[in-house]
Amino acid sequence: MTLAQRVQQGLEGRDTSADLTPAEVQDVFKQVWKPGYGSVAMTEVFFIDALINTFQPQSFLEVGTASGLSTGLIARSMEANGGGQLTSLDYDDTFFGDTTKPNGFLFPDIYKGASVRTELLKFKTSPDLLALNRTFDMAFVDANHQHPWPTIDMMCIWPYLTGPKIMVHHDLNLFLKQEQAIGIGPKYVYDQFGDARRMKSTKDSGNIFALDLDMPQAAFERILMDLFKLPWSLRTAIQPEYLGPIRKVIETHYSQNLLAHFDKVVGYANVATVT
Numbered sequence: 001m002t003l004a005q006r007v008q009q010g011l012e013g014r015d016t017s018a019d020l021t022p023a024e025v026q027d028v029f030k031q032v033w034k035p036g037y038g039s040v041a042m043t044e045v046f047f048i049d050a051l052i053n054t055f056q057p058q059s060f061l062e063v064g065t066a067s068g069l070s071t072g073l074i075a076r077s078m079e080a081n082g083g084g085q086l087t088s089l090d091y092d093d094t095f096f097g098d099t100t101k102p103n104g105f106l107f108p109d110i111y112k113g114a115s116v117r118t119e120l121l122k123f124k125t126s127p128d129l130l131a132l133n134r135t136f137d138m139a140f141v142d143a144n145h146q147h148p149w150p151t152i153d154m155m156c157i158w159p160y161l162t163g164p165k166i167m168v169h170h171d172l173n174l175f176l177k178q179e180q181a182i183g184i185g186p187k188y189v190y191d192q193f194g195d196a197r198r199m200k201s202t203k204d205s206g207n208i209f210a211l212d213l214d215m216p217q218a219a220f221e222r223i224l225m226d227l228f229k230l231p232w233s234l235r236t237a238i239q240p241e242y243l244g245p246i247r248k249v250i251e252t253h254y255s256q257n258l259l260a261h262f263d264k265v266v267g268y269a270n271v272a273t274v275t
Helices: 003-011 022-032 042-055 069-080 126-132 149-160 185-191 217-229 240-253 256-269
Strands: 059-063 085-089 098-102 117-121 136-141 161-170 198-200 208-212
Touching: 003 042, 003 198, 003 208, 022 042, 022 069, 042 069, 042 136, 042 161, 042 208, 059 069, 059 149, 069 085, 069 117, 085 126, 126 149, 126 240, 136 149, 149 161, 149 185, 149 217, 149 240, 161 185, 185 208, 217 256, 240 256
Parallel strands: 059 085, 059 136, 085 117, 136 161
Antiparallel strands: 161 208, 198 208
16 A cells, blocks of 8 residues: 555544644634745645644654744644654754744744643754654654755654654755755655655645655665765755764664765765855
8 A cells, every 4th residue: 555545544534623724724824924934835734734644643853943833733733633742853043034033933823732742952953863862753854955965864864763654855846946956855855765655745736745664774775875876966065063973873773884885975975066
């Protein structure tokens, strides 16, 4: 059964009376959304909500807090479906769309419940999960879209995925909007998986997708090795303060073969590509 079929089957016959409604989400967007926020669209909220409805994660990880709009709506969906923990990471402490505002500034206006324990952790990226040492049933990656960052995020999260091991990625189509396709990371990730393991939204040109990452480590490592070989698309090279923690994740959770492969590719691919 494909991931899409599992979601469809999971939604059939469910009592959705407590779930997010279109009117509720629309009301949130009217109150808090502004152009330039770069947040998920309303239809993308329902894509994530459908996954939460289907797989009932108890713990959820978001990488890329930004304004906190998606964080708040995920918390509401988690609450409606009995979830207990939401952790959101961001590399900075200010919102990229307006640096006078802190990351996650919209979250308290959107989620006012108490049943979902929520952490918004600043100055944290996916390699920091090694120190956090906590497991998650589902994850949403919406951070740096330059390749190989979505691959790195996926690699760093995978050892801590439990239960259904579902991962959502945003901005599949970002590269199409750029003269230089530096935001191609999500597209590269999507293309490495067959139809049985991937599910793309049918709304908004399919800009959000989910992956079933419940697979043997050897198979997952082969996908990672292929991804790292694809041309990197960086505004700036990945700095040593990030490379060290990334390598530590590989040393801790993956094979020496993957580590050697990563080091080799870093040697020639880790350069700024924007002209």
